[in-house]
Amino acid sequence: MLLRRHGSLLGSSLNSLSTRPILCSQCHHHRYSTGPPQNIAVIGGGITGLASAYYIAKEQPTARITVYEAGPRLGGWLHSSHVEVPGGRVLFEHGPRSLRPGMGALVTTTLIQELGMIPDVIYTDKTAASAVNRFIYYPDHLVRLPHPTTDSMLEIAFSILREPLFSGVIPGLIGEAFRPTRPESLDDESVASFFARRLDPRIPQNIVSAVLHGIYAGDVNQLSIRAIFPLLWTLEKQGGSVIGALATRRPEDNITVPRRDRELLAETKKVLDPEFMVALGKASIFSFRNGLQQLVDRLAEIVAGKKRVTTRLDTPVTHIELEEAAGGDKKIKVSTESESQTYDMVVSSIFSKKLSELCTSDSKTLLPELAKTHAVTVMVINLFYTNPKLVPVEGFGYLIPQTIPFQQNPERALGVIFDSDSIKGQDIATGTKLTIILGGHWWDGWSTYPTEEEGIAAARSVLQRHLRITDEPVAAQAKLQKDCIPQYTVGHISRMKQTHTRLMHRFKGRLRVVGNSYTGVGVNDCIRASRDIAQDLDQYNQKSGLEAIPS
Numbered sequence: 001m002l003l004r005r006h007g008s009l010l011g012s013s014l015n016s017l018s019t020r021p022i023l024c025s026q027c028h029h030h031r032y033s034t035g036p037p038q039n040i041a042v043i044g045g046g047i048t049g050l051a052s053a054y055y056i057a058k059e060q061p062t063a064r065i066t067v068y069e070a071g072p073r074l075g076g077w078l079h080s081s082h083v084e085v086p087g088g089r090v091l092f093e094h095g096p097r098s099l100r101p102g103m104g105a106l107v108t109t110t111l112i113q114e115l116g117m118i119p120d121v122i123y124t125d126k127t128a129a130s131a132v133n134r135f136i137y138y139p140d141h142l143v144r145l146p147h148p149t150t151d152s153m154l155e156i157a158f159s160i161l162r163e164p165l166f167s168g169v170i171p172g173l174i175g176e177a178f179r180p181t182r183p184e185s186l187d188d189e190s191v192a193s194f195f196a197r198r199l200d201p202r203i204p205q206n207i208v209s210a211v212l213h214g215i216y217a218g219d220v221n222q223l224s225i226r227a228i229f230p231l232l233w234t235l236e237k238q239g240g241s242v243i244g245a246l247a248t249r250r251p252e253d254n255i256t257v258p259r260r261d262r263e264l265l266a267e268t269k270k271v272l273d274p275e276f277m278v279a280l281g282k283a284s285i286f287s288f289r290n291g292l293q294q295l296v297d298r299l300a301e302i303v304a305g306k307k308r309v310t311t312r313l314d315t316p317v318t319h320i321e322l323e324e325a326a327g328g329d330k331k332i333k334v335s336t337e338s339e340s341q342t343y344d345m346v347v348s349s350i351f352s353k354k355l356s357e358l359c360t361s362d363s364k365t366l367l368p369e370l371a372k373t374h375a376v377t378v379m380v381i382n383l384f385y386t387n388p389k390l391v392p393v394e395g396f397g398y399l400i401p402q403t404i405p406f407q408q409n410p411e412r413a414l415g416v417i418f419d420s421d422s423i424k425g426q427d428i429a430t431g432t433k434l435t436i437i438l439g440g441h442w443w444d445g446w447s448t449y450p451t452e453e454e455g456i457a458a459a460r461s462v463l464q465r466h467l468r469i470t471d472e473p474v475a476a477q478a479k480l481q482k483d484c485i486p487q488y489t490v491g492h493i494s495r496m497k498q499t500h501t502r503l504m505h506r507f508k509g510r511l512r513v514v515g516n517s518y519t520g521v522g523v524n525d526c527i528r529a530s531r532d533i534a535q536d537l538d539q540y541n542q543k544s545g546l547e548a549i550p551s
């Protein structure tokens, strides 16, 4: 998980118990002073919206839930399709393609078990070539990143000394403990600025920018250190330097695993199937036989099977507003093009900027900080070749740093994934499957993007320049994913804190936010946030979905 959230599961359930129960005069049942919401709208039918509906239905079995999806299909960015090729068929992923096990996936793996999907999970072993061979293209060739468990110290040192990609790493690390401490007034800064200040300016522009391309498709000069590497930010504050803080920490501090995660780990261990846990422990990544879309398809099936849940496709929400009825009762009105409905609570899982456009009064947004969120657009190009030995190296794929000059990367590729090496067991055909991802922050401010044909041609030209691949693919697809990855740019944390306050004041806790715009862009982050949002639904004056943003 990228953005650590505080507070504990135990803590939140104790909080809900501390709300004093009152006796309902009609039914003589105890209920909380405001009562849990019974009529709930979930905006967005992607993984976050579906998982939120699932967890809310579990927590509040008597509540009626309506899921609004603007488009014709459920699943959002999780989108897999089968393509016929000579000798069989292959699976193309048009968005995220695998999940990482471990602490960040505790809720996801429990969900997979609850959905009865363990038999469909496919694993890539930690010792597989794709797990140990990760590459960065710099300056004109693939550089393998040292792997701490398979490479000797000598091999690591040799690679760091030989490859220009690692320029600045050794002097940077030696000097880190002696760099000036952070000025008190500095509230946040870019990832590039932090690494340049603490280590060496070449490190963020080369290695770190490549890594951030693989996660955010974003610009190292704009992404926030506080939001993306909160641990480094905190360690620097605690110890004056990151290395100083690491050197002086006590084992009992357990700084890398927050208490909340330790509690979740203990809970998960109690419920997770032991064989599944062992398989996950050996895996570097996992997916499903029919791709990640299988997860949303199953969730949608389970949610659709619940009598109290309604899913409305092709129904974009046009406006959301708080209604204060006489007697202080609060409802929240959700309007579409054809009608309005009132709810006790709305959970929004859509892109935060879009939400800010829906929450207006007198044509002005009530959530101005969310209006500032930017998201990047990428094009995902899937290619399949009949030649199984097409790529000169075996591995996960490679990432391209920001420093690669335009002549070396005029297509603005961010990276290439060697799918047939990384995940096995999804295709019934022999050959090589590759994914090329273009755009991201390089396309910021563009109003038009390449067509699918242009995208495929650009991807092939990247492969020809970088890997000398000239074969003709037997299957090729390109999908433009518009505004798919929200960017946690400098100031993200403080914008989220202000938004929390606004949700409390303007929406009295009746509008909650969840999804990749807020507390982590990964699928695992979104599933965990969906589970969290379903807890303490009756705590109207405390919860927004953002209360756990780190301070």
Ligand SMILES: C=Cc1c2[nH]c(c1C)Cc1[nH]c(c(CCC(=O)O)c1C)Cc1[nH]c(c(C)c1CCC(=O)O)Cc1[nH]c(c(C)c1C=C)C2
Pocket (backbone or CB within 6 Å): 094, 095, 096, 097, 098, 099, 100, 213, 214, 215, 216, 217, 285, 378, 380, 396, 397, 398, 399, 414, 415, 416, 417, 437, 485, 521, 522, 523, 524
């Ligand atoms: C469509 C392109 C995407 C790029 N990043 C993401 C998407 C959907 C989101 C993303 N990718 C990764 C993470 C980290 C956390 C996680 O859930 O695993 C996130 C939020 C890591 C990652 N990046 C790539 C893969 C195959 C993975 C997952 C597994 C792993 O770490 O091994 C490849 C990749 N993604 C993007 C690019 C440019 C790229 C290139 C090699 C952008």
